[in-house]
Amino acid sequence: MNAATERLLAAVQDLSLARSLDGVMEIVRHAARDISGADGATFVLRDVDKCFYAEEDAISPLWKGSRFPMSACISGWVMLNRKTVVIEDIYADPRIPADAYRPTFVKSLAMVPIRSKAPIGAIGNYWARRYTPPPETVRLLEALANFTSIAIENADLYAGLERRVAERTSELAEVNRELESFSYSVSHDLRTPLRHMSGFMGMLREELGPSAGAQAVKFMDTVEASVKRMDGLIEALLSFSRMGRAELRRARVDLSGLVAKVRDELSGDLAGRDIEWKIGDLPEVEGDPEMLRQVLANLVGNAVKFTGTRPRAVIEIGARPGEAGRAVIFVRDNGVGFDMAYADKLFGLFQRLHLKEDFEGTGVGLANVRRIIKRHGGEVWAESAVGRGSTFCFTLAAPVKAAV
Ligand SMILES: Nc1ncnc2c1ncn2[C@@H]1O[C@H](COP(=O)(O)OP(=O)(O)OP(=O)(O)O)[C@@H](O)[C@H]1O
Ligand SMILES: [Mg+2]
Secondary structure: OOHHHHHHHHHHHHHHHOOOHHHHHHHHHHHHHHHHOOOEEEEEEEEOOEEEEEEEEEOOOOOOOOEEEHHHOHHHHHHHHOOOEEEOOHHHOOOOOHHHHOOOOOOEEEEEEEOOOOOOEEEEEEEOOOOOOOHHHHHHHHHHHHHHHHHHHHHHHHHHHHHHHHHHHHHHHHHHHHHHHHHHHHHHHHHHHHHHHHHHHHHHHHHHHHHOOHHHHHHHHHHHHHHHHHHHHHHHHHHHHHHHHOOOOOEEEEHHHHHHHHHHHOHHHHOOOOEEEEEOOOOEEEEOHHHHHHHHHHHHHHHHHOOOOOOOEEEEEEEEEOHHHOEEEEEEEOOOOOOHHHOOHHHOOOOOOOOOOOOOOOOOHHHHHHHHHHHOOOOEEEEEOOOOOEEEEEOOOOOOOOOO
């Protein structure tokens, strides 16, 4: 394979990756000159009835940035006639506007249309001496022009796609914001009648006093317990919603320190429990310290909670290297576990797999965890089997610093 053909192949490879018109022009202006061995190359675009000399690569300036009427330049002729031209003596050719060429070095040229059926541009090659490129070279230039046309279409499609994705994303963000403020105000408003219920229940108790029968007391207790539970759910909803609206602050976070803090906070739940802690080396990460504390508080809290029925709980917290240099942080327990068929559901709001009589909770913890991890650009997932313990893992987008 000769050097010009190899150069064409390299350009085709580059063009297949180009994502914008600018990117395409950057590749083609150099490739054309290398392939033809010319002293200059131009990338001309059709701009309605004008030829726009958009890019060039030449020994001295040509017409970059200029527009000429289609009828008054050779690139216009090439596009209108959908034909390649090779002109050895430009000053002898009536199609050439000699005045535009006089200030330049050009003596000979070869120009190929981009997209032969309905040209959208042309690639020009210019020599400072009288020269006729061999037919093979012209064919290579035509092949370059064909690939250029495909690359431009790809870039257009890509730009359209990106625009649509951006539009959808902003629509989604808007809908999300609305939902957030809706759920926030609803949760807020729900609290007022709830306060009334518990207030009047207290008054009813007083009113009935010792005359209340055992059955009536039981009913009142149940109503009060339900009011309390609903208040808990609303509080959870509010905190979930608050977290979604809170701005993400980024700082260096030492996960080991965070785990120690979380264990401290859980000390109330640890009384009377026999727990073996296995804490591995944890990396320093980039993230919002308060949000990451919530993540660990819930994962470790769950591990403590769902090992409650074990005579001796084993809870392991550690990190292992994951894909793309991102550490995987895991929290493993030897608790009751869960059926993997529901592994995805767990992360939904108020989704619980265990009865509140067996293990208390509102089911908002993992929903918060997922939201926080997503906002950090990471992933969270769980592995488990009923009765065999669970492992919850997450990654964060930011690269970890300390060795894992
Ligand atoms: N370590 C675990 N072992 C077994 N099941 C778990 C574990 N962690 C979570 N689950 C299951 O996933 C459900 C959802 O967890 P999540 O943390 O969201 O809620 P919760 O702990 O029940 O309540 P909250 O976190 O709001 O106090 C739990 O109710 C439980 O069924
Ligand atoms: Mg929880």
